[in-house]
Amino acid sequence: MLQKTIRNIAIIAHVDHGKTTLVDGMLKATDAFREGQQVQERVLDSNDQERERGITILSKNISIEYRGVKINVIDTPGHADFGGEVERVLKMADGALLLVDAAEGPMPQTRFVLRHAIAAHLQVMIVINKIDRDGANPENALNQSLDLMMDLGATDEQLEFAMEHVVYASAVNGYARLAPDDGNMDMYPLLDMIVDEMPAPDVDLDGPLAMQCVTIDHSDYVGRIGIGRIYSGTIHDGDDILVVKNDGSRTMARVKQLFTFDYLGRKECDHAEAGDIAAVVGIDRTDIGDVYTDPENPVELEPIEIDPPTLSIVFEASTSPLVGRDGDIVGGRQLKERLMQERENNVTMRIEELPDKTGVEVAGRGILHLSVLMEAMRREGFEFQVGRPRVLFKKEHGQVLEPVENAVVECNPEFSGKVIEVFGNAGGTMTNMETGTTQTHLEFSIPTRGIMGLKSRIMNVTHGDAVFYHTFAEYGPYAGEIGARQNGAMISMSTEKAVAYALGTLQDRGTLFIAPGDECYEGMLVGERSRPGDMTVNVARSKNLGNQRSSTADIAVQLTPPKVFSLEEALEYIMDDELVEVTPHFIRMRKRLLTEVERRKWAVQHGKVAKLNG
Incomplete structure (x- = not known):
């Protein structure tokens, strides 16, 4: 029996194609806000990080009343790291709006979300958004969307439905049209099509609960x-x-x-x-x-399976010499309590205390998934330290398997050779290449281990002119050793503030991570060498003062601005013997063993040849 007064609709799309903005327009068109009410843009992105990053992290439900029909709208994440949300919430929907940018067309992560929608047998209605933007080509975007649905195994019925139900929109300007140039300036054509054409829930109203x-x-x-x-x-x-x-x-x-x-x-x-x-x-x-x-007439439903976590990170109480200067919450007990509270709310993460009680292991679907939790905690006043992300292996039939990702790079054709070389060094295998006049589309299969730190290397070799995405594909055979960071680190030998004179002499030997006046401590990473092998450096060395003046004495030291790491970049950069120190206002990288003596002892005990002084 069809429940004709209800429609359950999921909105799926690539990151930043306008899902949440479209929902804003639908809410305003149905008078969801009282007259004169001050409404922030992207009302569904209520999380601070969602608004800053411009992405949806948590799925959310709202409902709209239109023509006597209740439309339940499910706003889903578009980023693969939050795929656990996507898989589940699509079970609540009967249909989906596939939102595609009129200029960009379907992007790699559109594929990720759309695959789940097609597998769930949802009827898909295509919304070509941003038709007013420069370079928009609605017809091409529609054709690419239909081709993508075909590639993902959509049924003839799903393809036919999608071809016949297309809306052209500019969500930011609040209008939807049945043709790109029909002149309509409101959202009602979209709402009418949802009510008239999208399937109503087929349910048994009189059956057991x-x-x-x-x-x-x-x-x-x-x-x-x-x-x-x-x-x-x-x-x-x-x-x-x-x-x-x-x-x-x-x-x-x-x-x-x-x-x-x-x-x-x-x-x-x-x-x-x-x-x-x-x-x-x-x-x-x-x-x-x-x-x-119903206890008397129980109904069986298929269990929900969620893709397993692929990366884990150990959270520990901070042991930094600067601990407590920036954050209010620094204790190991408070850190554990906060993470156990997260376990209650966040079912896509696996959170367990280590057997030796030294920290808490948090496993998630990717660097972004884990860093969103860290960012939330640092904003709450926590100080803590985390180790290098560790890929989660599994064994089947005596064979070690590791997570493998599909990676996509779109770049200028002149850089494609360098991109292929970067992937080859990281254990990647090219699976597809399409060359156009202005863009080359490259697809790779690469172990998750190889993804870490890859984005910065790709941006370097393409001079920032590349788009890079990756999504979890499957567990595959262990791919052997993959090359780690090649260059050594510059490590502070003392706990002092950095001095411009010292940094001026160091910047010729590599890339600096700090600026004059920054607080440093022994064992902290202050830069990267231009060659292999770690090097301890004095960041507080000042010029010897004498009673002689030279012609260059008063010339100021010319420093290149330091390289500033985001949380995700720092996590991808560090090695196994290093940590990221996270505080409300600072992200620092450090050695696990702070003193050079401790590091030398460890190297001797473990048979390592450590070039600590270059």
């Missing part, structure tokens, strides 16, 4: 909140329900509160019917994939 939890929210007051779609029956506030876990175990629970989505918020209600999306309070330790069903 069946609801599956696909997203977890958390409240300090009521604990975990299970959010999911109701597939059959009706759920009431106060109902006693059966909870079936992914492993088949069963427990009874009582619904203490029930909510549905209402524009930008949630509305408490006494019941919710099949086809709608609801939030349930009262299920102890509820988890992704839990099925809430």
